[in-house]
Amino acid sequence: MAAPYSPTVRRRRLSAELRRLRAECKMTLLEAAKKAGMGKSNLSKIEQAESKTVPAATLDKLLDLYEVDDPETRSAMHELSKLAGQKGWWSQYKDLLPQILADFEAEACALRTYEAQVLPGLLQTPEYADAIFRANRVRDDDEIAQRVAARVTRQGILKRANPPTYQAIIDEATLRRIVGSPEIMGAQLQHLARMAARPNVDIYVLPFSAGAHPATEGSFVIMDFPDRRDSSIAYLENPVTSMYLEEDHQIRMFNDMFGGAQGCSMTPAQSLTFIEGILKTTEE
Template sequence: MPTPYSPSIRRRRLSSELRRLRGESGLTLVDAAKGIGMGKSNLSKIEQAESRTVPSATLDKLLDLYGVDDHATRASLHELAKLAGEKGWWARYKDLMPQMLADFEAEACALRSYEAQVIPGLLQTPTYADAIFRANQVRDDEEIAQRVAARIKRQEILHRVDPPTYMAILDEAVLHRQVGSPEVMAEQLRHLVHMAARHNIDLYVLPFSAGAHPATEGSFVVMDFPDPRDASIAYLETPVTSMYLEEDRQVRLFNDMFGSAQSCSMTAVQSLALIDRHLHDLEE
């Protein structure tokens, strides 16, 4: 299955390259903006990946100003600008899932997730996801169906020929919290066991006996990307917004939290044994 384009990744990379080139040319943001006849705020948006597109003419002016003569470099940056404007499948669900999340997941080579409340979205069954969305009682059946479809579509990254590695730490509470009916939970736990058998997926349960632990502040995901030019991202979701953190110190903090939480968790074998016990209890 081909990897869909991720406009956000392309925009980040193009912006990073343009900032680097401006720095190497010794120009300030104000100088560069004046040099191509553009407002400072507009150029700042381009450099911060806030502009969805960079017109070809604008890009040429910037490259001329920065003294970029190499044809291959110019062609590469124009290709990035072109791809940055492409829409992935998730554009159809833009109002139904966190902004840019699927963009980043589509490009990630590794994901590390800690989940304190429910099964991570990438591992949910359709019936479990349906029950999660129905917990918000203001959604109608049509919207719920669309949200479930979007969530299941996101999961395709785990089934690619070259899937990302996925490490998920589940708080033990996730296994005890009945979402939907016992049948829904049993199906979900069977799915967890099935997914954990994949070579690219590792599941760990953080037991109640661990007590206070480094990840008590809530769920999060850290995503790494195959191209070294693309900085890792820590993702957090709240009821009103989604946060994407990419400063080195921020990502390092979440990596440390994940590592510490993993050290407090059961091993993968012990975790699957616990999941199996919960499944057995549900099926009795």
């Protein structure tokens, strides 16, 4: 029977991690359940976030089975399980569990984002992303290459069959800031125009002329999910941590911010014309 309550961020995260670990070990649900000494239905409920908690002993069996030996990662998984019933999570584990945002993006049926400083990650070209990472003082070329590859992989959700709807409000300053070089920025604007032509993507340019607007406090992403029992998630990020919010009053606040900023923005058609106009200036 389906869970009569919405899985929290922590519980969904724990379930996704356990599914991923089992898949990496190339085990079926039945094989993993047998080896862990538990019923297939019980493991299925854990992996589908239908169990409110996962007993510590059960989690240890699964982590042992999946050969998770790193103490910090195991500790993070136990923290997820222990606090699974609580909402509103300051994630301290984004380096240990880096797939958090990508997994939620992949599950979402709709994404709405406001970006004030750089273009949204799902709309960046590899060269633009490379320049952003270097500006953020990532110096190791291999690490930069890995980050760029991960970002490009995330972008696949917008081109898959039955993609999520994607609405992006982009501040005019973001479009006018030359990132990398004029050539890189020109290619980025061309890519942005191509993405804006996709039926599931709407881009709204928030012009300087809008003045003060409801989203002046910073960038954010709102993710909605196809199962109405799953609460929407608002995502914010800074250099040291990530924040996932899902309380009703928090989501209402971000919905209001997005709607207010959208009302101050150009329409998608006007925005595309505006982007093409900036592109012409970069080519002159």
